[in-house]
Amino acid sequence: MQQHDFPVQQVRTCLQGMLLLIGLWVCGAEQAAAQKHYVDYYANGRLCQEGTMDTVNDCKVGEWKRYYKTGELHEVEHYQQGRLEGEMKSYFESGRLFFHGFYAAGKQHGQQLTYFDKVNAKGKQYLYKREYYQDGLREGMQYEYDGKGRLYNKARYEAGQCVADTTFEVDGIYTTALRRLAPTNDRSEGRWVCDEHFYPYPAPSSVRSIAKGKRKTTKRQGLSTAKPKPAPQQAAPRPKRMKVNPDGSVTME
Numbered sequence: 001m002q003q004h005d006f007p008v009q010q011v012r013t014c015l016q017g018m019l020l021l022i023g024l025w026v027c028g029a030e031q032a033a034a035q036k037h038y039v040d041y042y043a044n045g046r047l048c049q050e051g052t053m054d055t056v057n058d059c060k061v062g063e064w065k066r067y068y069k070t071g072e073l074h075e076v077e078h079y080q081q082g083r084l085e086g087e088m089k090s091y092f093e094s095g096r097l098f099f100h101g102f103y104a105a106g107k108q109h110g111q112q113l114t115y116f117d118k119v120n121a122k123g124k125q126y127l128y129k130r131e132y133y134q135d136g137l138r139e140g141m142q143y144e145y146d147g148k149g150r151l152y153n154k155a156r157y158e159a160g161q162c163v164a165d166t167t168f169e170v171d172g173i174y175t176t177a178l179r180r181l182a183p184t185n186d187r188s189e190g191r192w193v194c195d196e197h198f199y200p201y202p203a204p205s206s207v208r209s210i211a212k213g214k215r216k217t218t219k220r221q222g223l224s225t226a227k228p229k230p231a232p233q234q235a236a237p238r239p240k241r242m243k244v245n246p247d248g249s250v251t252m253e
Helices: 008-034
Strands: 035-041 047-054 059-067 073-080 086-091 097-104 110-119 125-134 140-145 151-158 161-168 172-180 192-200 242-244 250-252
Touching: none
Parallel strands: none
Antiparallel strands: 035 047, 047 059, 059 073, 073 086, 086 097, 097 110, 110 125, 125 140, 140 151, 151 161, 161 172, 172 192, 242 250
């Protein structure tokens, strides 16, 4: 009978792997048991919201959905240990997208888009705001549009502070900018000052008059493009006056 000798180290590694698998299975089972599907309803019986709750830590986890009383989807969020994490979408009751943004550790992070509940002739939805966040604070350029897709306002942010703002109004352009003055003996850091300006739109250009005698004419098929001179207007007839003669008769002259 032939005997086989197994290395002790190989047997130990095999046992450690088996124990690790068993531990992962137990942890997964406990985690699954700790997570319960949560459902809430409106008084009219329609679904209000649904998602997963961590019963051990009493917090939201995973994907959560909220609905309007009419049954239409209202919002889709994602949670990690009770804090918003990842993509978030909100919808108008019409079904069109209202908001599309991202979160990290419960704070807005990255590009955030907000829309109007209307579309153009090509069926594309009008954008209302395009914002950028970093760790919950606005950062960089932010844009706002009117209901017809035209740029209404643009601003630049640094760590949540607006340092430049431009608004396009009906009468002109309004600008606001912050600038830091140089440090002084009284201040180790220069103070901020705000510069505001208004740039009115140029008035519509009037029709340029052409000097008499310098009008250019071009003949085409025997016709001139110059406007014909208006015929001289005849003087209006002088109204007659009533005259009383010496004999008492009345005549009109």
